[in-house]
Amino acid sequence: MTLFLMILLADSQTVPATAATAVVPGATATPPAAPAGIGIRLLDIPASTQDDPRARTYIIDRLAPGAEITRRIRIENNTGSAQTVRVYSGAAHIEGGSFVGEEAGSRNDLSTWTSVTRPQVDLASGASADIPVTIKVPADAAESEQYGAVWAEVRSATDKGAVAQANRVGIRIYLSVGPGNGKPADFTITSLTPSRDGKGTPQLNALVTNTGGRAVDATGELRLTAGPGGLSAGPFAIQQAITIAPGKAQNITFRLPRELPNGPWTAQISLKSGLLERHASAPVTFPDAGPGETVTPAQDDSGHWFPLLAAACVALLIVAAALLLIRRSRTRRRAAVAPAAAGTRRASRQDTGAQR
Numbered sequence: 001m002t003l004f005l006m007i008l009l010a011d012s013q014t015v016p017a018t019a020a021t022a023v024v025p026g027a028t029a030t031p032p033a034a035p036a037g038i039g040i041r042l043l044d045i046p047a048s049t050q051d052d053p054r055a056r057t058y059i060i061d062r063l064a065p066g067a068e069i070t071r072r073i074r075i076e077n078n079t080g081s082a083q084t085v086r087v088y089s090g091a092a093h094i095e096g097g098s099f100v101g102e103e104a105g106s107r108n109d110l111s112t113w114t115s116v117t118r119p120q121v122d123l124a125s126g127a128s129a130d131i132p133v134t135i136k137v138p139a140d141a142a143e144s145e146q147y148g149a150v151w152a153e154v155r156s157a158t159d160k161g162a163v164a165q166a167n168r169v170g171i172r173i174y175l176s177v178g179p180g181n182g183k184p185a186d187f188t189i190t191s192l193t194p195s196r197d198g199k200g201t202p203q204l205n206a207l208v209t210n211t212g213g214r215a216v217d218a219t220g221e222l223r224l225t226a227g228p229g230g231l232s233a234g235p236f237a238i239q240q241a242i243t244i245a246p247g248k249a250q251n252i253t254f255r256l257p258r259e260l261p262n263g264p265w266t267a268q269i270s271l272k273s274g275l276l277e278r279h280a281s282a283p284v285t286f287p288d289a290g291p292g293e294t295v296t297p298a299q300d301d302s303g304h305w306f307p308l309l310a311a312a313c314v315a316l317l318i319v320a321a322a323l324l325l326i327r328r329s330r331t332r333r334r335a336a337v338a339p340a341a342a343g344t345r346r347a348s349r350q351d352t353g354a355q356r
Contacts, residue, residue: 038085039076040152040169043130054217054274059133059150062176066139070132073171075152077123083154085121087131089114092147092172094215097242097250099172101149110146110175113137135175143178145215145246174215183213183246188299189269189280190249194292202256202286206269208242209249217241220271222254227265233257262286269297 042057049055059071077083091108092101114135121129133150153168176182190207197203210216219241223234236254244250252271263285270279280297 036078036080038083038152038154038167038169039074039078040150040171041074041076042171043072043074044070052274058172058174059135060174061135062178062182063135063137064179065137065141065177068134068136070134072130072132073150074128074130075121075123076128077125079154080125082122082124085123085129086151086153086155087116087119087121088151088153089116089133089173090149090151090170092149094147094243094245094248097244097252099147099217099243101151101170101172104151104153104166104168108146108148109141109144110135110148110173113141113146114148114150114173116150135173137175137177141177143182144176145213146173146175146177147215148173148175176214185214185216185273185276186210186212187216187218187244187271187273187276187278189271189278189297191294192267192269192280192282192284192297193294194263194267194284194286196287196289199258200289201258202260202262204254204256204267204284206252206254206271206280207249208244208252208271210244210246213246215243215245216273216276217243218252218271218273220252220269223268223270224256224260224265225268227263228261231261233260233265260286262288267297 042059045055046061049060052060054060061069063069075085075087077085088104089111090102090104091106091111092099093108094100114133117132117134118129121131123129149170149172151168151170153166155167156165187208187210190209193205193207195203195205204222206222208218219238221235221237223232223236225232227233233256236256238252238254242250242252264283265285266281267284268279268281270277272278279300281300282295282297284292284295286292
Protein backbone atom coordinates (compact mmCIF):
# COMPACT_ATOMS: atom_id res chain seq x y z
CA MET A 1 0.00 0.00 0.00
CA THR A 2 1.27 3.46 -0.86
CA LEU A 3 0.96 5.66 2.20
CA PHE A 4 0.33 9.38 2.30
CA LEU A 5 3.11 10.72 4.57
CA MET A 6 1.69 14.17 5.21
CA ILE A 7 3.44 14.24 8.58
CA LEU A 8 6.50 12.01 8.54
CA LEU A 9 7.99 11.22 11.92
CA ALA A 10 11.52 10.97 10.57
CA ASP A 11 11.02 14.36 9.02
CA SER A 12 11.64 17.55 10.18
CA GLN A 13 10.66 24.63 16.61
CA THR A 14 10.36 26.93 20.79
CA VAL A 15 8.10 29.01 22.74
CA PRO A 16 6.53 26.52 25.16
CA ALA A 17 2.74 26.52 25.49
CA THR A 18 1.02 25.86 28.78
CA ALA A 19 -2.15 24.10 29.78
CA ALA A 20 -3.88 27.48 30.08
CA THR A 21 -2.97 28.51 26.53
CA ALA A 22 -6.00 29.06 24.36
CA VAL A 23 -6.37 26.68 21.41
CA VAL A 24 -7.40 27.97 18.01
CA PRO A 25 -9.58 25.28 16.39
CA GLY A 26 -8.76 24.69 12.76
CA ALA A 27 -5.78 27.07 12.83
CA THR A 28 -3.56 24.94 10.64
CA ALA A 29 -1.37 25.53 7.66
CA THR A 30 -3.25 25.19 4.36
CA PRO A 31 -2.99 21.48 3.60
CA PRO A 32 -1.69 20.37 0.21
CA ALA A 33 -3.80 18.40 -2.20
CA ALA A 34 -4.20 14.97 -0.66
CA PRO A 35 -2.23 12.27 -2.48
CA ALA A 36 -3.19 8.61 -2.35
CA GLY A 37 -2.91 6.83 0.97
CA ILE A 38 -3.81 7.32 4.64
CA GLY A 39 -3.17 10.85 5.91
CA ILE A 40 -3.00 12.37 9.37
CA ARG A 41 -2.70 16.01 10.40
CA LEU A 42 -3.05 18.25 13.42
CA LEU A 43 -6.10 20.54 13.60
CA ASP A 44 -5.61 22.49 16.86
CA ILE A 45 -2.70 24.81 17.59
CA PRO A 46 -2.02 26.76 20.83
CA ALA A 47 -2.75 30.44 20.22
CA SER A 48 0.64 31.40 21.62
CA THR A 49 2.49 29.30 19.01
CA GLN A 50 0.49 29.92 15.85
CA ASP A 51 3.53 31.40 14.10
CA ASP A 52 5.81 28.50 15.00
CA PRO A 53 5.97 26.04 12.07
CA ARG A 54 6.84 23.15 14.42
CA ALA A 55 3.69 23.75 16.47
CA ARG A 56 1.62 23.68 13.28
CA THR A 57 2.85 20.17 12.52
CA TYR A 58 3.57 18.49 15.86
CA ILE A 59 1.94 18.45 19.31
CA ILE A 60 4.35 20.62 21.32
CA ASP A 61 3.53 21.75 24.84
CA ARG A 62 4.76 22.22 28.40
CA LEU A 63 2.46 21.03 31.17
CA ALA A 64 2.62 21.15 34.93
CA PRO A 65 2.04 17.89 36.82
CA GLY A 66 -1.70 17.29 37.06
CA ALA A 67 -2.49 19.34 33.91
CA GLU A 68 -4.41 18.12 30.87
CA ILE A 69 -4.72 19.18 27.21
CA THR A 70 -6.79 18.00 24.25
CA ARG A 71 -5.83 18.35 20.58
CA ARG A 72 -7.81 17.21 17.54
CA ILE A 73 -6.29 15.27 14.69
CA ARG A 74 -7.81 14.42 11.30
CA ILE A 75 -7.48 11.00 9.69
CA GLU A 76 -8.06 10.92 5.92
CA ASN A 77 -8.61 7.93 3.65
CA ASN A 78 -7.41 8.57 0.12
CA THR A 79 -6.57 4.97 -0.75
CA GLY A 80 -9.46 4.48 -3.19
CA SER A 81 -11.15 1.85 -1.02
CA ALA A 82 -12.77 1.57 2.41
CA GLN A 83 -10.30 1.16 5.29
CA THR A 84 -10.38 0.30 8.97
CA VAL A 85 -7.86 2.55 10.71
CA ARG A 86 -6.41 1.91 14.17
CA VAL A 87 -5.57 5.08 16.12
CA TYR A 88 -3.26 4.81 19.12
CA SER A 89 -0.40 6.49 20.99
CA GLY A 90 3.10 5.08 21.18
CA ALA A 91 6.55 5.71 22.58
CA ALA A 92 9.30 7.55 20.71
CA HIS A 93 12.88 8.65 21.29
CA ILE A 94 15.59 10.76 19.68
CA GLU A 95 18.58 8.90 18.28
CA GLY A 96 21.32 9.86 15.83
CA GLY A 97 19.65 13.13 14.89
CA SER A 98 16.27 11.50 14.15
CA PHE A 99 12.93 11.35 15.93
CA VAL A 100 12.27 7.60 16.09
CA GLY A 101 8.79 6.20 16.61
CA GLU A 102 9.01 2.85 18.37
CA GLU A 103 7.14 -0.31 17.42
CA ALA A 104 3.45 -0.70 18.14
CA GLY A 105 2.97 -1.74 21.73
CA SER A 106 6.10 0.05 22.97
CA ARG A 107 5.29 2.25 25.93
CA ASN A 108 6.83 5.10 27.88
CA ASP A 109 5.39 7.59 30.37
CA LEU A 110 3.97 9.85 27.67
CA SER A 111 2.23 7.04 25.80
CA THR A 112 0.46 5.99 29.01
CA TRP A 113 -0.69 9.58 29.59
CA THR A 114 -2.07 9.88 26.04
CA SER A 115 -5.49 8.60 24.98
CA VAL A 116 -7.70 8.84 21.89
CA THR A 117 -11.50 8.90 21.92
CA ARG A 118 -11.81 6.54 18.94
CA PRO A 119 -9.22 3.75 18.86
CA GLN A 120 -10.66 2.50 15.56
CA VAL A 121 -12.47 4.26 12.70
CA ASP A 122 -14.03 2.83 9.54
CA LEU A 123 -13.56 5.23 6.65
CA ALA A 124 -15.04 5.04 3.20
CA SER A 125 -12.82 6.11 0.32
CA GLY A 126 -12.36 9.89 0.46
CA ALA A 127 -13.79 10.13 3.98
CA SER A 128 -12.13 11.62 7.06
CA ALA A 129 -12.62 11.62 10.82
CA ASP A 130 -11.66 14.18 13.47
CA ILE A 131 -10.43 12.54 16.67
CA PRO A 132 -9.62 14.26 19.99
CA VAL A 133 -6.31 13.27 21.59
CA THR A 134 -5.98 13.90 25.34
CA ILE A 135 -2.75 14.09 27.32
CA LYS A 136 -3.22 13.97 31.09
CA VAL A 137 -0.07 14.34 33.18
CA PRO A 138 -0.16 12.68 36.62
CA ALA A 139 0.15 14.93 39.65
CA ASP A 140 3.34 13.13 40.71
CA ALA A 141 5.06 13.26 37.28
CA ALA A 142 8.76 14.11 37.37
CA GLU A 143 10.13 17.16 35.56
CA SER A 144 11.42 15.98 32.18
CA GLU A 145 10.86 16.09 28.42
CA GLN A 146 8.92 13.19 26.94
CA TYR A 147 8.57 12.04 23.32
CA GLY A 148 5.79 10.06 21.70
CA ALA A 149 3.50 9.84 18.70
CA VAL A 150 -0.12 9.42 17.71
CA TRP A 151 -0.42 6.78 14.99
CA ALA A 152 -2.97 5.98 12.28
CA GLU A 153 -2.42 2.38 11.15
CA VAL A 154 -3.97 0.11 8.54
CA ARG A 155 -3.36 -3.63 8.22
CA SER A 156 -3.60 -5.89 5.22
CA ALA A 157 -5.49 -9.17 5.27
CA THR A 158 -3.43 -12.08 6.55
CA ASP A 159 -1.76 -14.26 3.95
CA LYS A 160 -1.51 -18.04 3.95
CA GLY A 161 1.18 -17.85 6.59
CA ALA A 162 -1.14 -15.77 8.83
CA VAL A 163 1.14 -12.73 8.34
CA ALA A 164 -0.42 -9.27 8.04
CA GLN A 165 1.36 -6.15 6.85
CA ALA A 166 0.90 -3.00 8.94
CA ASN A 167 1.47 0.50 7.59
CA ARG A 168 1.18 3.66 9.66
CA VAL A 169 1.66 7.42 9.69
CA GLY A 170 1.86 9.58 12.78
CA ILE A 171 2.19 12.94 14.48
CA ARG A 172 5.08 13.59 16.84
CA ILE A 173 4.53 14.66 20.45
CA TYR A 174 7.10 16.77 22.29
CA LEU A 175 5.94 17.22 25.89
CA SER A 176 7.90 19.07 28.56
CA VAL A 177 6.73 18.46 32.12
CA GLY A 178 7.32 20.86 34.99
CA PRO A 179 6.15 24.11 36.62
CA GLY A 180 6.26 27.41 34.76
CA ASN A 181 7.65 27.70 31.26
CA GLY A 182 10.85 25.80 32.00
CA LYS A 183 14.20 26.32 30.35
CA PRO A 184 13.66 27.74 26.83
CA ALA A 185 14.85 26.07 23.66
CA ASP A 186 18.32 27.07 22.48
CA PHE A 187 21.22 25.69 20.49
CA THR A 188 24.64 26.77 19.28
CA ILE A 189 26.84 25.93 16.30
CA THR A 190 29.86 24.61 18.19
CA SER A 191 32.44 23.76 15.49
CA LEU A 192 32.98 23.31 11.75
CA THR A 193 35.08 20.58 10.14
CA PRO A 194 35.78 20.52 6.37
CA SER A 195 36.67 17.19 4.76
CA ARG A 196 36.62 15.10 1.58
CA ASP A 197 35.22 11.59 1.45
CA GLY A 198 36.79 8.59 -0.26
CA LYS A 199 35.51 9.77 -3.66
CA GLY A 200 36.97 13.25 -3.20
CA THR A 201 33.60 14.92 -2.59
CA PRO A 202 33.89 17.89 -0.18
CA GLN A 203 31.63 18.16 2.82
CA LEU A 204 31.34 20.39 5.86
CA ASN A 205 30.31 19.01 9.24
CA ALA A 206 28.71 21.45 11.68
CA LEU A 207 28.54 20.24 15.28
CA VAL A 208 25.32 21.60 16.80
CA THR A 209 24.81 21.50 20.57
CA ASN A 210 21.37 21.76 22.18
CA THR A 211 21.98 24.13 25.10
CA GLY A 212 18.29 24.63 25.97
CA GLY A 213 15.60 22.67 27.74
CA ARG A 214 13.58 21.49 24.72
CA ALA A 215 14.33 19.30 21.74
CA VAL A 216 15.05 21.16 18.49
CA ASP A 217 14.50 20.21 14.85
CA ALA A 218 17.32 22.01 13.05
CA THR A 219 17.08 22.93 9.39
CA GLY A 220 19.11 25.46 7.48
CA GLU A 221 21.70 26.19 4.84
CA LEU A 222 25.37 26.84 4.17
CA ARG A 223 26.85 29.58 2.00
CA LEU A 224 30.51 29.82 0.97
CA THR A 225 31.86 33.30 0.25
CA ALA A 226 35.24 35.01 -0.26
CA GLY A 227 36.58 31.95 -2.07
CA PRO A 228 39.50 31.74 -4.53
CA GLY A 229 39.28 34.59 -7.01
CA GLY A 230 36.28 36.02 -5.14
CA LEU A 231 34.11 32.95 -5.81
CA SER A 232 30.89 32.27 -3.91
CA ALA A 233 28.91 29.04 -3.70
CA GLY A 234 25.54 28.00 -2.34
CA PRO A 235 23.22 28.03 -0.63
CA PHE A 236 23.43 24.32 0.20
CA ALA A 237 20.42 23.18 2.22
CA ILE A 238 20.11 20.39 4.78
CA GLN A 239 18.21 17.59 3.07
CA GLN A 240 16.42 16.49 6.24
CA ALA A 241 15.92 18.20 9.58
CA ILE A 242 18.11 16.99 12.45
CA THR A 243 16.44 16.41 15.83
CA ILE A 244 18.59 17.05 18.90
CA ALA A 245 17.55 16.33 22.49
CA PRO A 246 18.41 18.77 25.33
CA GLY A 247 22.06 18.51 26.38
CA LYS A 248 23.02 16.50 23.29
CA ALA A 249 25.15 17.38 20.25
CA GLN A 250 24.78 16.21 16.66
CA ASN A 251 26.76 16.67 13.45
CA ILE A 252 24.94 18.24 10.51
CA THR A 253 26.64 17.42 7.20
CA PHE A 254 26.53 19.66 4.14
CA ARG A 255 27.56 17.78 0.99
CA LEU A 256 29.07 20.02 -1.68
CA PRO A 257 29.91 19.75 -5.41
CA ARG A 258 32.96 17.62 -6.13
CA GLU A 259 34.58 20.31 -8.29
CA LEU A 260 34.55 22.85 -5.44
CA PRO A 261 38.05 24.36 -4.94
CA ASN A 262 39.74 23.79 -1.58
CA GLY A 263 39.63 27.45 -0.68
CA PRO A 264 40.12 29.24 1.58
CA TRP A 265 36.45 30.09 1.99
CA THR A 266 34.28 31.86 4.53
CA ALA A 267 31.60 29.42 5.63
CA GLN A 268 28.33 31.05 6.70
CA ILE A 269 25.76 28.77 8.34
CA SER A 270 22.18 29.66 9.19
CA LEU A 271 20.09 27.18 11.20
CA LYS A 272 16.59 27.41 12.60
CA SER A 273 14.19 25.38 14.70
CA GLY A 274 10.71 26.84 14.73
CA LEU A 275 11.10 30.55 15.52
CA LEU A 276 14.62 30.08 16.90
CA GLU A 277 17.48 31.04 14.55
CA ARG A 278 21.23 30.82 14.93
CA HIS A 279 24.01 32.01 12.60
CA ALA A 280 27.76 31.37 12.59
CA SER A 281 30.71 31.91 10.26
CA ALA A 282 34.34 30.84 10.06
CA PRO A 283 37.18 30.58 7.53
CA VAL A 284 37.59 26.99 6.25
CA THR A 285 39.86 25.22 3.78
CA PHE A 286 38.99 21.82 2.37
CA PRO A 287 41.77 19.22 2.39
CA ASP A 288 42.83 17.17 -0.63
CA ALA A 289 41.62 14.06 1.21
CA GLY A 290 40.26 13.07 4.61
CA PRO A 291 39.35 15.46 7.44
CA GLY A 292 40.62 19.02 7.59
CA GLU A 293 41.13 21.42 10.45
CA THR A 294 38.26 21.86 12.90
CA VAL A 295 37.50 25.51 13.63
CA THR A 296 35.33 27.32 16.15
CA PRO A 297 32.93 29.67 14.34
CA ALA A 298 32.03 33.18 15.38
CA GLN A 299 28.41 33.32 16.52
CA ASP A 300 26.18 35.95 14.97
CA ASP A 301 22.93 35.95 16.92
CA SER A 302 22.00 39.58 16.25
CA GLY A 303 18.73 38.39 14.81
CA HIS A 304 17.96 36.79 18.19
CA TRP A 305 17.90 40.20 19.84
CA PHE A 306 15.83 41.93 17.16
CA PRO A 307 12.42 41.01 18.65
CA LEU A 308 13.57 42.29 22.05
CA LEU A 309 14.89 45.53 20.57
CA ALA A 310 11.68 45.99 18.61
CA ALA A 311 9.62 45.46 21.76
CA ALA A 312 11.79 47.95 23.65
CA CYS A 313 11.37 50.55 20.90
CA VAL A 314 7.59 50.10 20.95
CA ALA A 315 7.57 50.50 24.74
CA LEU A 316 9.64 53.70 24.50
CA LEU A 317 7.28 55.12 21.86
CA ILE A 318 4.28 54.36 24.08
CA VAL A 319 5.93 56.07 27.07
CA ALA A 320 6.90 59.08 24.94
CA ALA A 321 3.38 59.39 23.58
CA ALA A 322 1.93 59.19 27.09
CA LEU A 323 4.29 61.91 28.36
CA LEU A 324 3.40 64.11 25.40
CA LEU A 325 -0.32 63.73 26.11
CA ILE A 326 0.22 64.56 29.79
CA ARG A 327 2.23 67.67 28.86
CA ARG A 328 -0.41 68.88 26.40
CA SER A 329 -3.15 68.28 28.96
CA ARG A 330 -1.29 70.38 31.56
CA THR A 331 -0.69 73.15 29.00
CA ARG A 332 -4.42 73.29 28.18
CA ARG A 333 -5.35 73.47 31.87
CA ARG A 334 -2.90 76.32 32.45
CA ALA A 335 -4.22 78.17 29.40
CA ALA A 336 -7.79 77.80 30.68
CA VAL A 337 -6.90 78.97 34.20
CA ALA A 338 -4.96 82.08 33.05
CA PRO A 339 -7.92 84.04 31.47
CA ALA A 340 -10.09 83.25 34.47
CA ALA A 341 -7.45 84.56 36.87
CA ALA A 342 -7.00 87.70 34.79
CA GLY A 343 -10.76 88.36 34.82
CA THR A 344 -10.83 87.96 38.59
CA ARG A 345 -8.04 90.55 39.02
CA ARG A 346 -9.90 93.09 36.80
CA ALA A 347 -13.11 92.58 38.75
CA SER A 348 -11.24 93.12 42.00
CA ARG A 349 -9.76 96.42 40.78
CA GLN A 350 -13.22 97.66 39.69
CA ASP A 351 -14.68 96.85 43.08
CA THR A 352 -11.86 98.75 44.78
CA GLY A 353 -12.60 101.84 42.62
CA ALA A 354 -16.29 101.75 43.54
CA GLN A 355 -15.46 101.86 47.23
CA ARG A 356 -13.42 104.96 46.78
